[in-house]
Amino acid sequence: xxxxxxxxxxxxxxxxxxxxxxxxxxxxxxxxxxxxxxxxxxxxxxxxxxxxxxxxxxxxxxxxxxxxxxxxxxxxxxxxxxxxxxxxxxxxxxxxxxxxxxxxxxxxxxxxxxxxxxxxxxxxxxxxxxxxxxxxxxxxxxxxxxxxxxxxxxxxxxxxxxxxxxxxxxxxxxxxxxxxxxxxxxxxxxxxxxxxxxxxxxxxxxxxxxxxxxxxxxxxxxxxxxxxxxxxxxxxxxxxxxxxxxxxxxxxxxxxxxxxxxxxxxxxxxxxxxxxxxxxxxxxxxxxxxxxxxxxxxxxxxxxxxxxxxxxxxxxxxxxxxxxxxxxxxxxxxxxxxxxxxxxxxxxxxxxxxxxxx
Amino acid sequence: xxxxxxxxxxxxxxxxxxxxxxxxxxxxxxxxxxxxxxxxxxxxxxxxxxxxxxxxxxxxxxxxxxxxxxxxxxxxxxxxxxxxxxxxxxxxxxxxxxxxxxxxxxxxxxxxxxxxxxxxxxxxxxxxxxxxxxxxxxxxxxxxxxxxxxxxxxxxxxxxxxxxxxxxxxxxxxxxxxxxxxxxxxxxxxxxxxxxxxxxxxxxxxxxxxxxxxxxxxxxxxxxxxxxxxxxxxxxxxxxxxxxxxxxxxxxxxxxxxxxxxxxxxx
Numbered sequence: 001x002x003x004x005x006x007x008x009x010x011x012x013x014x015x016x017x018x019x020x021x022x023x024x025x026x027x028x029x030x031x032x033x034x035x036x037x038x039x040x041x042x043x044x045x046x047x048x049x050x051x052x053x054x055x056x057x058x059x060x061x062x063x064x065x066x067x068x069x070x071x072x073x074x075x076x077x078x079x080x081x082x083x084x085x086x087x088x089x090x091x092x093x094x095x096x097x098x099x100x101x102x103x104x105x106x107x108x109x110x111x112x113x114x115x116x117x118x119x120x121x122x123x124x125x126x127x128x129x130x131x132x133x134x135x136x137x138x139x140x141x142x143x144x145x146x147x148x149x150x151x152x153x154x155x156x157x158x159x160x161x162x163x164x165x166x167x168x169x170x171x172x173x174x175x176x177x178x179x180x181x182x183x184x185x186x187x188x189x190x191x192x193x194x195x196x197x198x199x200x201x202x203x204x205x206x207x208x209x210x211x212x213x214x215x216x217x218x219x220x221x222x223x224x225x226x227x228x229x230x231x232x233x234x235x236x237x238x239x240x241x242x243x244x245x246x247x248x249x250x251x252x253x254x255x256x257x258x259x260x261x262x263x264x265x266x267x268x269x270x271x272x273x274x275x276x277x278x279x280x281x282x283x284x285x286x287x288x289x290x291x292x293x294x295x296x297x298x299x300x301x302x303x304x305x306x307x308x309x310x311x312x313x314x315x316x317x318x319x320x321x322x323x324x325x326x327x328x329x330x331x332x333x334x335x336x337x338x339x340x341x342x343x344x345x346x347x348x349x350x351x352x353x354x355x356x357x358x
Numbered sequence: 359x360x361x362x363x364x365x366x367x368x369x370x371x372x373x374x375x376x377x378x379x380x381x382x383x384x385x386x387x388x389x390x391x392x393x394x395x396x397x398x399x400x401x402x403x404x405x406x407x408x409x410x411x412x413x414x415x416x417x418x419x420x421x422x423x424x425x426x427x428x429x430x431x432x433x434x435x436x437x438x439x440x441x442x443x444x445x446x447x448x449x450x451x452x453x454x455x456x457x458x459x460x461x462x463x464x465x466x467x468x469x470x471x472x473x474x475x476x477x478x479x480x481x482x483x484x485x486x487x488x489x490x491x492x493x494x495x496x497x498x499x500x501x502x503x504x505x506x507x508x509x510x511x512x513x514x515x516x517x518x519x520x521x522x523x524x525x526x527x528x529x530x531x532x533x534x535x536x537x538x539x540x541x542x543x544x545x546x547x548x549x550x551x552x553x554x555x556x557x558x559x560x561x562x563x564x565x566x567x568x569x570x571x572x573x574x575x576x577x578x579x580x581x582x583x584x585x586x587x588x589x590x591x592x593x594x595x596x597x598x599x600x601x602x603x604x605x606x607x608x609x610x611x612x613x614x615x616x617x618x619x620x621x622x623x624x625x
Binding site: 079081082083084086087175178217218219220221222229232233235345346349350351353354356357358 | 401402403404405408409470471472476488489567571572573575580583584585586587588589590592
């Protein structure tokens, strides 16, 4: 068989091979381009949770910053999957410029050297102590509250986590966040532990208490929009929910009641993943997002408590009363101990997965 | 001249080497690095067998249901022409396209929205349907019906239209045609479809999560959660254990099937 004839017969194989090689070259080229390129004109901002919360970031931070700088500011979302961020940084393939992480993740990530130092720090306004760090800036306090359908409980309404666990007095399907953080604390509060004695958590006792509510939990929610939808559509009667998600919707405020008693307050941080190509602009974005007026705008949209206290001066009093940082709400709540969770999260998450799977 | 003789060895060899060096080798190195960095430890107290059984049983149920649901469409395809065939094609293709857009959310919307569609959905499926194992199996089955349809349809090539027309002339109703003509002659394709869909279904994690409300998660959900929280060793261990559990019987089955085919072919 001649070479020419072989070549003709194998044309398809050749084309296929060329396509594969072409793709490989293009891939390598892109990778090289990524690694050596100058700062891009695009800034990717990642919010923890989508829906109304991401909407508040877009309106209050991203769009004005885009207007001021001319940068293409893209807003996206994640569910605070620490492994994803860690893999991104350790593999050197960092696509994100500004990421919102939980306080526990901030501590863990700082220890594991995942975050780049800020080149510009926010100065405008009066911040709560410890909010502005070398590798990140705290932004808002948000609360996980006990929420319920108003029409399901027209008379006596559930107000505490003991009520949530009391399925005889307050019957109905429940929903809880699919994460041990917060749920263990709620279980211990329901079991009689005072809020100021929660930490260090008695994990065994918390899981024992959670055993009693597990059959009544219809949905373990993963996304902040879920509990509001579940309550509005009558799929569940009681749920834990992020206060801002109820605040952000007129219908939710009308139909869903919630209680600040024993609510879990958490702090989020803006950070820049190490390896970002836009560290300077990302720092400037964080400084802008921490400024009083921008934070006040966000607060009006989503109802979370800014750590820059000067922002509260721009917020109407009727909104201030609904914030986690308002004095009566703050006193009824507890702040999740980020140090404790940073040290114990891996172990407890492992136990949580096994517990929930059974 | 046989095709294998016409294709010379070297373009194939280059292609093979390209795949070997550009994909398999880097992947193997990456996995080895991952294992050397994080080890390979099955999480303590993890109910592996329980989750494997759940994943396997739900996937099997979804695969069987998908194939059963595909059969009437296959029959319609064989019995009718033109308009009906176009209709069947649309019905089979639309879920594939819809699946790319809103596979699970469409079901959740259908069953929860406070509108007339929601009311109809709840009336048809019941209020307790959502967030139940039935919902997981049913929705997965609907996703896989088109896959089953096209595989089973390939198996009907041996069925001549004259067979069915003959049966009809003798007064056999269409449903009986399905049972006595189409079903036996496509059994092999049906089994193949069940196997193929099962292999796809065990890897599902979004549908069990969304339609099961987080209460009936598959093994894949646990693996994903371990990855999400940065415990790569545990994710790897669970994945490797599951791979070993499924790949070894799959290879044994394939070898057995190949051997049986050779025997039946008279070699």
